[in-house]
Each structure stands twice: as structure tokens, then as C-alpha cells.
């Protein structure tokens with residue numbers, strides 16, 4: 001079997017698998033006016049760390065979706081172990097089963113780069129209520145790369161594209177978002193805060209190939225640390 005980077009994340013059960021982790025998520029949510037009337041969609045919830053945090057801290061309706069069954073299993077295990085009254089559901093962001101104008105806030109943390117981006121953005125816009133907000137944490141290309149390196153990165157991670165922030169901006173506009181605020185990722189992570197410690201729920205018997213994927217990820221992260229950046233996109 002040939003494993004992918006997503007298989008690695010799911011097998012290790014990496015929680016908060018986006019830059020900035022839970023600390024960034026908390027910061028993002030603290031700047032939004034979330035109350036019991038706001039319905040949130042966590043689009044691509046992974047193992048459910050963000051969804052759990054929302055359910056524990058905000059008295060609002062919450063829907064968590066993902067299309068990876070192992071992620072969903074681990075998210076639902078996490079919710080049960082915390083006695084949270086939520087369930088992660090199977091859904092593909094590119095073809096959501098929700099009615100138009102269902103959500104006030106869509107959070108998508110390190111997910112869109114793995115999708116057919118224009119299709120996913122149209123779907124997220126469709127399910128947002130008028131005046132609703134999409135907040136996406138996404139990878140950006142800070143500098144042009146030789147084609148061979150660009151291809152090696154996209155193939156390793158399974159990205160469909162690797163966009164500059166202005167290309168993201170264009171695609172967001174094409175999807176109908178009018179106000180797009182792009183926040184650079186210069187967020188200082190407090191490594192001493194235990195809440196920011198990595199969160200894992202590993203499967204039994206992890207194949208050696210998956211450990212090689214972790215090594216390769218660490219190698220690429222180091223090699224391209226000035227070329228692969230991240231942004232928070234706030235779009236309405």
C-alpha cells in the first residue's frame with residue numbers, strides 16, 4: 001500500500017493539524033462575535049480538536065465534517081470521551097449536503113489546499129448566510145519555485161495547487177466574497193503553554209512508511225520554511 005501525507009495525519013491522529021494549532025484557533029474565535037445564535041461549520045474537522053474547543057466554550061450550534069473516515073472515527077471518539085453532544089459527519093466540501101445559507105461562520109483550517117479550490121470555495125459561499133464569514137487558515141507560496149520543486153511539494157502533500165496570497169484573493173473574489181482580509185502568519189506560539197502541546201491519537205501498528213512520511217514532512221518544512229507561508233483569510 002502506498003500511503004499519503006493525509007494517511008500519516010490520520011494514522012498519527014494529529015490534532016490541530018494546521019499552523020498555529022489550537023492557540024491560533026482560540027485567537028481567531030476570540031475575534032469573532034460567536035454567540036448562541038451563530039451556527040458554525042468546521043469544514044475539514046480532522047480529529048476534532050477545534051470542534052471540541054468550540055463545543056466546550058461556546059453555546060452555539062456546531063457542525064463538524066470531514067471526508068476521511070479515520071479522522072471522523074478519531075473526532076467522534078474525542079467527542080465521546082469529553083461527553084460532548086456533537087458528532088462529526090462524513091461530507092465532501094466540494095459537494096455539501098447542506099441547504100444554501102445554513103451557517104453564520106465557516107472555519108476551514110488547512111483544508112482548502114487539498115481540494116479543488118474554486119469548487120470548494122463556491123460550496124462554502126453557498127452554505128454561508130448573507131453576511132456570514134469564512135475563515136480559512138491556508139498555505140501560501142511566498143516566492144516562485146522551480147517547477148520540479150513545486151511539483152515535488154504538491155505531490156508529497158497532495159495539494160491540488162500551491163497559491164500565492166494574491167491568487168487566493170482572486171479565487172475568493174471569484175467565489176463571490178467581497179471583503180477579504182488577509183492576515184500574515186506572524187503569530188508567536190507559546191511553546192511553554194501545555195495547551196499548545198501536540199495532540200495525537202495514534203492508531204495501533206503504525207506502518208514504517210508512515211514514519212518515513214513524517215521524516216519527509218519535517219525535511220520539507222525545514223527546507224522551504226521561507227517559501228511556504230501561511231495566512232488567515234477572513235472573507236465575507
Ligand SMILES: C[S@@+](CC[C@H](N)C(=O)[O-])C[C@H]1O[C@@H](n2cnc3c(N)ncnc32)[C@H](O)[C@@H]1O
Pocket residue numbers: 006009014015016017018043044045046047048049065066067068071091092093094108109110111114115
Ligand atoms: C491538514 S488536515 C486539518 C484538519 C483540521 N482542520 C485541523 O486543523 O486539525 C486536513 C483535513 O481536511 C480534510 N479534507 C480534505 N479534503 C476534504 C474535502 N474535500 N472534504 C472534507 N474534508 C476534507 C482531510 O480529511 C483532513 O482531515
